[in-house]
Amino acid sequence: MSKKIVLAIIAVITLVACNNKESDANVHITGNIKGLSQGKLYLQRIQDSTFVTIDSIIINGDSKFESHINLDSPEMLYLNLDRGQTKSVDDNLYFFAEPGNIHIETTLQHFFSDAKITGSKNHDLWVKFDSINKRFNEENLKLITKRLRNEVKPNQATADSIEQAYQKLLKRKYRYTAHFAVSNANKEIAPYLALSEIADINTPYLDTIQKSMTPEVAKSKYGKMLNEYVKKRKEIEVQK
Incomplete structure (x- = not known):
């Protein structure tokens, strides 16, 4: 089997896996962090008094992001920003997520205080x-x-x-x-x-x-x- 065919199969499997993940999800989160060009986002929940990551998103050149997750019921979630080499006390924001489309608008400078979340009645x-x-x-x-x-x-x-x-x-x-x-x-x-x-x-x-x-x-x-x-x-x- 040629290398091109193997890569094509892997690409198809990856695409199918991603599509399955999105089809199983009942919460679609989109957002934009103005001023952020590089970093990593961790979407977390509290489980047994510990933060557990349910999704991670790499930011590289585009400040916009999205995540597809599944929730059994509305729940308070936490979005943690890993800035890389720089640190800040303003690296975590929380929001009450629920099934549907949720949008988060914020800035790199004031990640928590500038956050505007829409799409969740809770x-x-x-x-x-x-x-x-x-x-x-x-x-x-x-x-x-x-x-x-x-x-x-x-x-x-x-x-x-x-x-x-x-x-x-x-x-x-x-x-x-x-x-x-x-x-x-x-x-x-x-x-x-x-x-x-x-x-x-x-x-x-x-x-x-x-x-x-x-x-x-x-x-x-x-x-x-x-x-x-x-x-x-x-x-x-x-x-x-």
């Missing part, structure tokens, strides 16, 4: 939630600063005041998150927020979110995780 809700959640985080940082200053010259009255302010802030954040989750219980972001943002909230709140989920959401990855988590929480509380 991600749209995440952006809406995060805009308010950032305010809670900013208030918390101010309290942390006050706490650190008070440690230099300890004052019990000031310490008590800071702790009271922190507890009030925490209640506000938890109630807002629980309300947001219940209000959007027809989307997978509801159980995700319950698990990632308020997992240690009082069980009745988690129970309300769980019971508010639609049957489809309850069968999703995060829906199943929330159901199992609430079940275990209740079992532990009964034993006490």
Whole structure:
């Protein structure tokens, strides 16, 4: 068999494999990283508390990229940028992926902060939630600063005041998150927020979110995780 024929067969096999991969996929991700001419992208998910790569993309001359993956249900994914020799603290962005077409527009200079993701209703809700959640985080940082200053010259009255302010802030954040989750219980972001943002909230709140989920959401990855988590929480509380 000649070398040309062998190469032709390999090319056909590779093409078929790629076509099969795309036909099996239910999520089509396209994107553009302005300013990037060379590097590597890693599309990752969290599995057993560890980042696991589900796709890798080489960037060489063209800042545009695409990926075809399959998801059983909507899931928070992470796009990590390997710049090569240069490093940056801004090399990772996360987005709530779901079946369909998702587009990511961002820049090399501000990979995370400039990112605009379209095509995912769950991600749209995440952006809406995060805009308010950032305010809670900013208030918390101010309290942390006050706490650190008070440690230099300890004052019990000031310490008590800071702790009271922190507890009030925490209640506000938890109630807002629980309300947001219940209000959007027809989307997978509801159980995700319950698990990632308020997992240690009082069980009745988690129970309300769980019971508010639609049957489809309850069968999703995060829906199943929330159901199992609430079940275990209740079992532990009964034993006490």
